[in-house]
Amino acid sequence: MAAQTDPMLPRPFRIEKVTHETADTFTFELSQQQTNGNSGFDFACGQFNMLYTFGTGEIPVSISGDPARPQRLVHTIRAVGSVTRAMKKLKKGDTLGVRGPFGSAWPVQQAEGNDVVIIAGGIGLAPLRPAIYSILQNREKYGNVVLLYGARTPQDILFEKELREWRGRFDMQVLITVDHALGTWKGNIGVVPDLIKRVKIDPDNTIAMVCGPEIMMRFCVIGLHNRGMEHDTIFVSMERNMKCGIGLCGHCQYGPEFICKDGPVFPFSKIRTLFDIYEL
Amino acid sequence: MNKKSKPSTHTLPASQLQKIIDLLYDQGYTVIGPQRRDNAIIYDEITSTDALPAGWIDVQEGGTYQLQRRDDDAWFGYAVGPHSWKQFLFPAKKKLFTIERETFRAQAEPADKTRYAFLGVRSCELHAIAIQDKVFRDGPYADPAYSRLRNNAFFIAVNCTEPAATCFCSSMNTGPGAESGYDLLLTELISSDQHEFLISSGSAKGRALLGTMELPEATPAARERSQELLTRAAEKMHRRMDTEKARKLLLANPEHPHWQELGTRCLNCANCTMVCPTCFCSTVEDVTNLTGDTAERWRRWDSCFTMGHSYIHGGHIRSSGAARYRQWLTHKLATWVDQFGVSGCVGCGRCITWCPVAIDVTEEITKFEPVTRDTAA
Numbered sequence: 001m002a003a004q005t006d007p008m009l010p011r012p013f014r015i016e017k018v019t020h021e022t023a024d025t026f027t028f029e030l031s032q033q034q035t036n037g038n039s040g041f042d043f044a045c046g047q048f049n050m051l052y053t054f055g056t057g058e059i060p061v062s063i064s065g066d067p068a069r070p071q072r073l074v075h076t077i078r079a080v081g082s083v084t085r086a087m088k089k090l091k092k093g094d095t096l097g098v099r100g101p102f103g104s105a106w107p108v109q110q111a112e113g114n115d116v117v118i119i120a121g122g123i124g125l126a127p128l129r130p131a132i133y134s135i136l137q138n139r140e141k142y143g144n145v146v147l148l149y150g151a152r153t154p155q156d157i158l159f160e161k162e163l164r165e166w167r168g169r170f171d172m173q174v175l176i177t178v179d180h181a182l183g184t185w186k187g188n189i190g191v192v193p194d195l196i197k198r199v200k201i202d203p204d205n206t207i208a209m210v211c212g213p214e215i216m217m218r219f220c221v222i223g224l225h226n227r228g229m230e231h232d233t234i235f236v237s238m239e240r241n242m243k244c245g246i247g248l249c250g251h252c253q254y255g256p257e258f259i260c261k262d263g264p265v266f267p268f269s270k271i272r273t274l275f276d277i278y279e280l
Numbered sequence: 281m282n283k284k285s286k287p288s289t290h291t292l293p294a295s296q297l298q299k300i301i302d303l304l305y306d307q308g309y310t311v312i313g314p315q316r317r318d319n320a321i322i323y324d325e326i327t328s329t330d331a332l333p334a335g336w337i338d339v340q341e342g343g344t345y346q347l348q349r350r351d352d353d354a355w356f357g358y359a360v361g362p363h364s365w366k367q368f369l370f371p372a373k374k375k376l377f378t379i380e381r382e383t384f385r386a387q388a389e390p391a392d393k394t395r396y397a398f399l400g401v402r403s404c405e406l407h408a409i410a411i412q413d414k415v416f417r418d419g420p421y422a423d424p425a426y427s428r429l430r431n432n433a434f435f436i437a438v439n440c441t442e443p444a445a446t447c448f449c450s451s452m453n454t455g456p457g458a459e460s461g462y463d464l465l466l467t468e469l470i471s472s473d474q475h476e477f478l479i480s481s482g483s484a485k486g487r488a489l490l491g492t493m494e495l496p497e498a499t500p501a502a503r504e505r506s507q508e509l510l511t512r513a514a515e516k517m518h519r520r521m522d523t524e525k526a527r528k529l530l531l532a533n534p535e536h537p538h539w540q541e542l543g544t545r546c547l548n549c550a551n552c553t554m555v556c557p558t559c560f561c562s563t564v565e566d567v568t569n570l571t572g573d574t575a576e577r578w579r580r581w582d583s584c585f586t587m588g589h590s591y592i593h594g595g596h597i598r599s600s601g602a603a604r605y606r607q608w609l610t611h612k613l614a615t616w617v618d619q620f621g622v623s624g625c626v627g628c629g630r631c632i633t634w635c636p637v638a639i640d641v642t643e644e645i646t647k648f649e650p651v652t653r654d655t656a657a
Binding site: 006007009010011012020033052054055056057058061078080081084095097164181240241243246247248249250251253256257261277278279280 | 320376377379381383384385386388412416417419420421423424533535560561562563564566568569572575577582583588589590591592594595597598600602608609612615618619
């Protein structure tokens with residue numbers, strides 16, 4: 001029946017694995033509960049799903065897994081509201097509703113042949129992780145690859161094991177900073193945009209992908225622009241309230257854009273004039 | 281005007297309108313028409329022309345709506361009320377699915393197979409439906425429930441000869457006469473000794489129905505009278521909206537100080553968005569039964585004037601009333617054009633009438649015009 005393809009109906013997914021990333025952030029690995037043997041969940045890096053917990057509600061969450069491994073759908077979630085707090089209580093074997101994937105993607109193909117600067121703040125690393133996986137799998141297609149990551153405290157650093165791995169690679173530069181820390185922290189203290197000054201940027205041959213709080217993205221764009229990058233080579237991922245994910249409910253409007261179907265990933269040049277408007 | 285393609289116009293004695301209603305019921309339609317209820321003209325199911333608001337006119341102004349007796353017994357002698365046809369095609373509250381905890385299979389609500397026949401649709405309202413078509417039916421994702429109800433509906437338009445003081449459709453080219461989007465079109469002609477309609481069809485469905493009626497061809501005098509009524513109706517409208525200019529002004533002035541002033545007057549009651557025939561925002565509510573075994577998702581109308589509309593973790597994006605008013609007006613008159621190729625306003629004036637503090641969009645838009653140096657000095 002057409003019910004299977006109705007974009008407003010959540011499909012059941014089983015939680016196969018729960019990873020506690022930080023005190024408030026966790027990762028679900030999900031598998032599709034389908035009887036027809038349809039196992040893979042294809043998506044593009046940067047897209048999101050609407051995740052539903054039974055009876056509690058539904059929220060948009062970016063996909064944080066590897067697009068080359070579609071057998072498991074991976075979401076990294078921070079418990080901040082009623083739905084995400086209900087999700088935090090779910091265990092392996094529980095079921096979650098999924099609608100999607102929706103939205104635009106990081107320009108991983110467009111970036112081929114260029115240097116890539118990836119800048120993430122807090123849980124903003126989760127929507128960028130699929131792009132990082134994808135770029136590293138095709139590493140020879142890219143020039144320099146840089147990851148700048150900032151968290152509030154050392155305890156809030158996401159995907160620590162992978163960050164160590166990436167930092168250990170000879171073909172990738174990884175710089176990490178935290179907003180504040182105790183004396184045991186030997187790394188950088190400061191905001192993410194400050195890291196931009198410390199990396200080599202070839203402005204004519206670089207694509208930047210930025211995801212984090214709006215204030216952080218604002219200063220990252222300024223920092224990259226000051227290094228000579230044009231606004232159409234800087235990509236940001238935006239966030240707004242969403243109820244439907246398919247452009248019908250009106251909630252995610254951002255000027256003329258619907259974040260759910262025109263975004264969430266935008267070249268900054270497309271939203272530059274909107275970005276400066278307070279409370280838009 | 282190409283006279284060849286002009287469909288033939290007939291005369292329908294008022295007493296014969298009942299026959300059209302009966303024929304529509306015979307064909308399986310549920311007829312919805314105007315009625316007087318709670319001192320307003322509202323739209324609800326109708327089986328007899330006796331239920332039409334004969335002899336009533338709606339006197340409207342900013343923040344004011346009053347029904348008064350007319351000098352005649354016209355059935356469609358009012359403009360538009362608080363209802364619009366939106367509530368039938370895009371219901372204010374609708375169950376989307378039911379889901380069991382055990383199986384976690386979401387069962388979509390069975391499709392509403394009602395075939396509506398809307399009697400008394402104004403030109404502005406036909407334009408509003410065409411706008412909602414672009415939102416719900418013609419985009420990359422369609423709302424199947426809307427598309428079905430809308431595609432199955434039968435539209436009997438009635439030319440508007442009695443615009444309210446709040447109307448401004450003539451300046452937006454959305455009325456007062458209907459030009460397309462209807463199956464049948466009526467113009468009410470009433471005098472001391474006769475009550476009749478001019479009737480013409482605008483679709484194959486309408487032509488087929490009209491074909492069964494054997495009505496006389498309209499006289500040139502009656503046609504002339506109908507034209508005259510429409511010209512007079514257009515002349516009666518004093519409020520204006522320059523669509524192109526409004527769009528430019530709003531896009532150029534997102535930080536204009538007038539937004540703050542508007543924010544202090546607007547009560548954020550959301551009335552304007554509820555009565556607007558094009559506003560389409562909705563939210564969803566997830567509920568469970570008492571045992572927690574069954575859950576449902578309901579969709580209901582939402583408004584950009586509520587705080588929750590822009591809530592994301594950590595707070596509300598549009599926490600000031602000024603920002604919420606700016607979102608509504610800028611979307612309606614400016615960014616709607618970017619999204620759907622048309623303005624989101626049809627000039628029906630409902631937002632002016634039903635605003636409790638009488639904010640008038642046609643007046644407010646002029647406040648964004650640059651002050652010329654001569655007058656500023």
